[in-house]
Amino acid sequence: MPNWCDNYIKIKGKREEIIKCIEGMKGYKALYKEDRENKEDLEKCYTFNATLEVPEEVLELGYAKAGYYWQKDNWGCKWDMLYESKYELDNILKELKSSIKEENEVKESESYNYLEERSYDKKHMKEVEFFVLSPWSPVDEWIRALSxxxxxxxFSLSFEISEEFLKGSATFKEGEYI
Incomplete structure (x- = not known):
């Protein structure tokens, strides 16, 4: 049984861009050659693989020979995102989309206001936070790839592995640690 790493992830930016980012986290889990009979894995879900896809040659070699190392090096941890993150990410998406819809309805009912238009960027900036569990290590490489x-x-990541008394944080922009 692994020591679990708590990953708290914040995304800052325009709502529309955050929506694209979270929607882009949905895809198909990596299907290694030893798991190809397992058809339930073919359902779209939130997965690290949607952001940074495991190459076909690694899938062919199998998880034990190559997948473990590739995922650790490229995602930051050996396993994919757990299903529990789905509810939190779905709720964030719903809230963001709802706020845009409500704002558009209000805009249609009001007359044009130049000052409101100038403050567009400030009003549309948002910060969202969600939680991901990972075994043994943080998902810093996946966050870097997302950025x-x-x-x-x-993107900001704060992580803690309480059993090992280890914690840290990192912030990424345009694929770079800042």
Missing amino acids: EKHRDLE
């Missing part, structure tokens, strides 16, 4: 893919957003 490379979504260059207009800023």
Whole structure:
């Protein structure tokens, strides 16, 4: 049984960009050659693999020979995102989309206001936070890859492995540690 790492992830930026980022986290889990009969894994879900896909040659070699090392090096941990993150990410998406819809309905009912238009960027900036569990280590490499893919957003990671008395934090922008 692993020591679990608590990963608290914050994303800062425009709501529309955060929505694209979270929607982009949905995809198909890596399906290694030894698991290909397991058809229930073919359902779309939140997965590190949607951001940084395991190469076909690694899938062919199998998890034990190559997948473990590839995932550790490229995602920061040996296993994929746990299913429990789904509810939190779905709720964040729902809230963000709802706030945009409500704002559009209000805009349609009001007359044009130049000052409101100038403050567009401030009003549309948002910060969301969600939680991901990972075994033994933080998902820092996955966060770095997310920041490379979504260059207009800023990503912060705070992590803690309580059994090992280890904690830390990192912030990424445009694929770089800042």
